[in-house]
């Protein structure tokens with residue numbers, strides 16, 4: 177594979193066009209790639225196309241893309257036929273989170289793609305080192321872990337398994353910037369990767385606080401929204417500690433860490449919801465209850481929010497200060513940067 181090619185010259189094979197696969201497809205199309213979509217479940221092909229079209233319609237209405245949906249759809253082929261994947265230079269798998277299903281899918285992909293094709297999985301939690309055993313060239317296999325909806329979010333983890341070639345991971349890292357991502361390289365395979373490990377540490381503590389009756393579900397959400405929510409999109413974790421006094425964190429950690437939940441299993445709060453068939457906004461029963469109208473309005477509001485938070489994230493990228501300094505270069509006493 178020629179690593180200097182532009183996205184327009186790199187056909188991407190997208191396997192599994194469910195919720196995530198459809199939004200990853202949109203991300204690839206708007207980044208300029210031709211996309212060969214394969215939806216393994218034949219009866220889902222039509223609905224997948226409709227979903228992609230709907231994402232593109234909204235992206236056009238919101239000004240995320242410069243061309244009408246037809247311009248992007250012209251670069252998409254969609255079928256249930258794995259043989260169409262032949263020309264793909266990068267394949268992204270996003271089928272159901274089930275090891276056996278993924279094994280069957282990778283066996284099929286492996287049979288039809290070229291010897292230099294990069295193969296990747298959007299698995300949420302299966303170790304990449306396990307999945308890469310299902311293909312003939314494991315050194316070209318990686319995790320590409322996206323966040324829904326993949327065409328508006330900026331998160332992307334590039335995960336190396338035990339046998340992955342680091343130089344190809346570095347290439348994907350650079351390419352991901354052309355996908356408008358702020359990529360994260362996971363140098364060594366670890367269950368849950370980076371983003372989910374951080375989030376699950378917080379889910380565990382949140383479940384613990386409510387289960388032990390320290391606060392309500394709603395108030396824990398309020399604390400999270402108004403503490404983490406006010407700094408994380410700008411500075412993350414470590415820069416936040418740099419900003420606010422490392423010494424104090426060190427002192428508090430010594431006292432607080434032993435009191436944090438280290439539960440080894442999901443607690444009764446979430447177990448009860450799951451056992452009773454609760455599925456959150458999808459069926460109106462979760463940590464909160466939703467009427468049909470509330471469900472719809474929450475989904476609409478969240479969809480709007482994904483565009484608003486994207487604007488803010490683009491205004492304050494990880495290198496906002498570096499960019500400001502470059503802009504001010506040459507002046508003796510830099511004025512406040514126009515970026516800031």
Ligand SMILES: NC(=O)c1ccc[n+]([C@@H]2O[C@H](COP(=O)([O-])OP(=O)(O)OC[C@H]3O[C@@H](n4cnc5c(N)ncnc54)[C@H](O)[C@@H]3O)[C@@H](O)[C@H]2O)c1
Pocket residue numbers: 192193194195196197215216217220270271272273274277281298299300301321322323324
């Ligand atoms: N939903 C998220 O926010 C999210 C985030 C990151 C990663 N993921 C991961 O992405 C992958 C897909 O998740 P999703 O949320 O899009 O799920 P989904 O249910 O919307 O889509 C699942 C896809 O798998 C296909 N499928 C189902 N049964 C199959 C079978 N027997 N053989 C082949 N294909 C089959 C479906 O047709 C569909 O294309 C999973 O590995 C999931 O863990 C999801």
